[in-house]
Amino acid sequence: MKKVTFKQQLLMELGVTLALYLFFQSLMSLGIINSYWRGIVITICINVVLTVSLNITSGFLGELALGHAGFMAAGAYISAVFSKSIALIPSVEFPLALLIGGLFAMFLGYLVSIPTLRLRGDYLAIITLAFGEIVRNVLLNIKLTGGAGGYSSIPKYTTFTWTFFIAAACVLLSKSLINSRQGRAIISIREDEIAAEASGINTNYYKKLAFIFSSFFAGVAGALYAHYMGFLQPAYFNLDKSIEILVMCVLGGMGNIMGSIISASILTILPEALRQIADYRMLVYAIVLIVMMLVKYAPQFEGLLNIFKPKKEEEA
Amino acid sequence: MDTSKVVLEVNDLGINFGGLRAVDSLDMVIHENELYGLIGPNGAGKTTVFNMLTGVYPPTDGTIKLEGQVINGKTPHEIAKLGIARTFQNIRLFKNMTVKENVLLSLGAHADYNFFTGIFKLPKFHAQELAMEDEAMRLLDVFELRDDSEKLAKNLPYGKQRELEIVRALGVHPKLLLLDEPAAGMNPQETENLMRTIDVVRKQFGISILLIEHDMKLVMGICEKITVLNYGAMLACGTPEEIQNNPHVISAYLGE
Numbered sequence: 001m002k003k004v005t006f007k008q009q010l011l012m013e014l015g016v017t018l019a020l021y022l023f024f025q026s027l028m029s030l031g032i033i034n035s036y037w038r039g040i041v042i043t044i045c046i047n048v049v050l051t052v053s054l055n056i057t058s059g060f061l062g063e064l065a066l067g068h069a070g071f072m073a074a075g076a077y078i079s080a081v082f083s084k085s086i087a088l089i090p091s092v093e094f095p096l097a098l099l100i101g102g103l104f105a106m107f108l109g110y111l112v113s114i115p116t117l118r119l120r121g122d123y124l125a126i127i128t129l130a131f132g133e134i135v136r137n138v139l140l141n142i143k144l145t146g147g148a149g150g151y152s153s154i155p156k157y158t159t160f161t162w163t164f165f166i167a168a169a170c171v172l173l174s175k176s177l178i179n180s181r182q183g184r185a186i187i188s189i190r191e192d193e194i195a196a197e198a199s200g201i202n203t204n205y206y207k208k209l210a211f212i213f214s215s216f217f218a219g220v221a222g223a224l225y226a227h228y229m230g231f232l233q234p235a236y237f238n239l240d241k242s243i244e245i246l247v248m249c250v251l252g253g254m255g256n257i258m259g260s261i262i263s264a265s266i267l268t269i270l271p272e273a274l275r276q277i278a279d280y281r282m283l284v285y286a287i288v289l290i291v292m293m294l295v296k297y298a299p300q301f302e303g304l305l306n307i308f309k310p311k312k313e314e315e316a
Numbered sequence: 317m318d319t320s321k322v323v324l325e326v327n328d329l330g331i332n333f334g335g336l337r338a339v340d341s342l343d344m345v346i347h348e349n350e351l352y353g354l355i356g357p358n359g360a361g362k363t364t365v366f367n368m369l370t371g372v373y374p375p376t377d378g379t380i381k382l383e384g385q386v387i388n389g390k391t392p393h394e395i396a397k398l399g400i401a402r403t404f405q406n407i408r409l410f411k412n413m414t415v416k417e418n419v420l421l422s423l424g425a426h427a428d429y430n431f432f433t434g435i436f437k438l439p440k441f442h443a444q445e446l447a448m449e450d451e452a453m454r455l456l457d458v459f460e461l462r463d464d465s466e467k468l469a470k471n472l473p474y475g476k477q478r479e480l481e482i483v484r485a486l487g488v489h490p491k492l493l494l495l496d497e498p499a500a501g502m503n504p505q506e507t508e509n510l511m512r513t514i515d516v517v518r519k520q521f522g523i524s525i526l527l528i529e530h531d532m533k534l535v536m537g538i539c540e541k542i543t544v545l546n547y548g549a550m551l552a553c554g555t556p557e558e559i560q561n562n563p564h565v566i567s568a569y570l571g572e
Contacts, residue, residue, distance in 0.1 A: 006437060006442045006445070007442075010437055173435045173436075176434065176435045176436070177434065177435045180431075180434030180441065180445075181420070181421075181425075181434065181445075181448075182431055183434070184413070184417055184421045185421065185424065185425075187412075187417075188410050188413070188421050191409075191410035191411060191412060192408045192409070192410060192411075194372070194392075194404075194408060196410075197372075197391070197393050197396070198370055198396055198401070198408075198485075199393075199401075199422035199425060199485075199487070200393050200397045200422060200425030200426070200488050201393055201421070201425060202391075203393070255412075
């Protein structure tokens with residue numbers, strides 16, 4: 001077996017990213033993807049960022065986190081406030097707004113990571129759930145951002161190009177994180193915390209690192225969302241939203257980045273594709289979800305899905 | 317023997333679990349490149365001693381010195397980095413990581429490329445990862461695990477899992493290696509192979525080994541010095557011959 005060098009791998013990843021971008025971009029300029037579907041593609045990219053980043057904490061670190069919408073909301077609101085109150089040229093202001101959204105969410109991620117040093121499993125799930133609800137309730141009561149009525153006329157800076165490349169960056173950086181010593185340390189905590197400590201891994205540090213990385217991208221996704229919709233409402237960032245991201249994450253496979261991308265795409269398109277049967281939409285959505293989960297774990301279909309798995313995961 | 321460098325020095329070590337005195341005033345000196353055995357009936361406190369040496373339990377009293385430096389009160393990962401690595405009685409591998417990744421994990425604790433170098437794949441990341449991969453393969457060779465390097469750890473047969481745990485511990489670059497019943501569950505053939513490999517490891521890497529084992533043949537065969545624990549207290553200490561003829565040890569194991 002010939003080994004792929006790091007350089008070749010990097011070039012391949014960047015090549016695929018660029019090819020995908022040019023593919024979508026040309027379809028859009030040719031009008032094959034109309035503005036309605038362009039919106040869906042942008043939503044897919046935002047959901048990919050959310051799902052992949054959640055996968056770092058839930059899939060790779062192995063902590064069930066139910067507050068991802070909270071990080072997204074924090075990033076969305078802070079970046080919206082920033083770009084509404086500062087008047088710079090958009091090509092400077094927007095990246096700054098994204099960065100601020102990410103950094104603020106990252107700060108909250110750091111705060112949330114502190115209890116995770118002591119809590120695991122169900123208890124951590126409850127803490128993160130509470131965090132999400134706290135963020136939403138705080139937003140409901142802040143006058144500056146319009147409270148429950150919503151925060152409107154946010155400049156609509158989000159374009160397909162921005163969203164696509166941020167999603168690509170999130171995916172590629174997550175992948176290289178997982179293949180670095182830091183990523184292996186994060187995975188080893190999921191596998192066996194005591195053995196990780198005994199192997200010289202500072203588990204507290206790496207838990208914090210995973211939470212910070214994950215919440216940063218959730219914040220950026222929120223900022224993208226805010227500048228795409230131009231309007232924010234606290235109710236959007238409720239528990240349902242966190243669960244929706246978690247479902248995408250679980251369906252794609254805990255600890256499987258490629259799977260996250262695929263399932264985020266499918267689960268974003270599905271509700272849109274089902275609009276024709278308006279009344280039964282959510283019913284069909286639920287049924288499709290159950291069938292997909294069953295198929296995913298059925299041995300009969302294993303060969304079908306193995307193409308998405310890295311080679312090493314095959315049974316010996 | 318006694319003129320060689322002292323690696324581990326344990327003085328008056330003790331720990332209380334509530335009202336229970338699990339280990340009481342244990343003294344132990346391990347020299348460089350020595351193979352030291354720790355034996356005793358079930359529940360004697362052997363694994364508790366390991367847990368104190370590796371920082372899992374803070375000792376209630378006494379001191380532990382690694383090459384003259386006091387290490388009690390330090391966290392397990394700090395102690396690992398200072399040079400005490402261990403295996404576990406009930407195997408604790410990273411089951412869903414490959415064999416190679418298990419070793420890379422412990423080697424990685426010594427690499428110093430930072431988070432950003434890692435996620436942006438800067439040249440330093442490449443250089444260190446390649447060096448680590450090389451070393452991982454060389455360590456796996458010691459136990460003939462090279463061919464299994466891409467397998468998931470959970471898919472290895474039991475005996476090889478035990479060996480992989482030792483390889484992972486060697487990745488920490490230990491000065492002292494603690495082996496907690498490495499031969500548990502192995503057949504006589506596997507045990508004999510393991511005995512030989514442990515001796516090879518000690519000589520090749522120049523490390524000291526502290527061994528907990530129930531297999532008397534293994535302990536008496538390869539250890540240079542043995543401490544016997546019973547009910548948390550030190551019963552005897554000496555060479556295998558001295559231990560075999562010690563009346564206290566015989567009565568603890570076989571009854572009066």
